[in-house]
Amino acid sequence: MSQLxxxxxxxxxxxxxxxxxxxxxxxxxxxxxxxxxxxxxGPERNGAPLKAYTRVCSEPIEVHNTITNPAIVxxxxxxxxxxxxxxxxxxxxxxxxxxxxxSLACARERLGVANDVTVAVVDASKIALETIGRNVPxxxxxxxxxxxxxxxxxxxxxxxxxxxFGKKFSQEMIDANLASVDRAYKEVxxx
Numbered sequence: 001m002s003q004l005x006x007x008x009x010x011x012x013x014x015x016x017x018x019x020x021x022x023x024x025x026x027x028x029x030x031x032x033x034x035x036x037x038x039x040x041x042g043p044e045r046n047g048a049p050l051k052a053y054t055r056v057c058s059e060p061i062e063v064h065n066t067i068t069n070p071a072i073v074x075x076x077x078x079x080x081x082x083x084x085x086x087x088x089x090x091x092x093x094x095x096x097x098x099x100x101x102x103s104l105a106c107a108r109e110r111l112g113v114a115n116d117v118t119v120a121v122v123d124a125s126k127i128a129l130e131t132i133g134r135n136v137p138x139x140x141x142x143x144x145x146x147x148x149x150x151x152x153x154x155x156x157x158x159x160x161x162x163x164x165f166g167k168k169f170s171q172e173m174i175d176a177n178l179a180s181v182d183r184a185y186k187e188v189x190x191x
Contacts, residue, residue, distance in 0.1 A: 005151055006067045009052040010086045011076035013041070016138025020074075021052035023142055027152040027160040028056040036061055049080060056151060072149060075099060076124070076137050087113055097144050097188070099124040099137045104191045120148045120190035124180075127187065131180040132173070139177040143184035154185050 007024065011017035018039040025037035036055040041048075053067045069089045078100040080086060087096060095118040098107050108119045122144040124137035132139070139161065146154040158178050165174045 004055065004057040004061070005072065005149075006070045007054040007056075007072040007074060007145075008067045008070040009054070009074045009076065010080050010084060011050055011052070011138075012046075012080070013048045013050050014046045014136070015076045016136045017050060017052045017074075017076055020076075020138035020142050021054045023139075023157065023161060023164060024054050024145065024152055025056065026164065027156050030156055030160055031152065033058060034061050036064070038066075040066060049084060070094065072097070072145070072151075074141055074145065076141055078102070081110055087111055087117075090117065092116055094118070095120065095149060097122070097141065097148055099141055101126065104189055108191070118148065118190055120144060120188050122184050122188040124184055127180050127183045131183060132176045140180040140184035143181035144188035146181075147185045147188050148190055154181065157181060 009017040009021050021037040025035035029035045034057045038053050040051040055061050069091055071091050072095045073086055073090055074097045075086050076099050093116045096111055097120045100121050101123045104121055107121045124140035125135050127140040128137045129135055142157055146152055146157050158181055161177055162174055
């Protein structure tokens with residue numbers, strides 16, 4: 001039987017959610033999985049809420065719609081909790097990874113999720129600012145995803161990130177992003 005994992009990403013334009021969704025998909029592809037990664041934009045302006053989606057499966061993926069019942073929800077901007085039901089459709093026993101400095105207990109209460117849902121918190125924005133020099137929390141959150149779910153190995157993420165970013169960025173920027181992945185992998189807390 002195939003194992004299909006669906007991820008829904010919630011972010012604001014400019015935070016790198018679409019790049020992160022693609023990074024996870026491309027990393028899974030390197031591991032021999034079948035993948036899909038797609039964005040869903042609203043108003044195309046910096047700071048506008050957006051969603052992105054990633055599917056990873058051991059067999060060819062036959063569905064091509066948006067993800068309404070994800071196993072994993074990733075929130076790159078906690079201010080979205082005030083306006084978006086980020087846990088809508090989350091599968092029982094699913095996982096929410098939140099970019100925030102709030103405690104796990106506070107995050108669980110704020111999300112209002114059932115006890116069987118895993119909640120993970122990492123201050124990906126702080127990590128991004130301290131390693132990359134910009135509040136673009138996408139690569140740190142992928143490091144947290146690797147640790148929390150095991151969906152993609154962190155070393156494979158870093159390998160794919162190096163290839164993907166090598167076409168656009170300096171080695172210094174690549175190294176900073178690799179450091180952000182490592183830090184989030186180590187610092188993410190879950191319960």
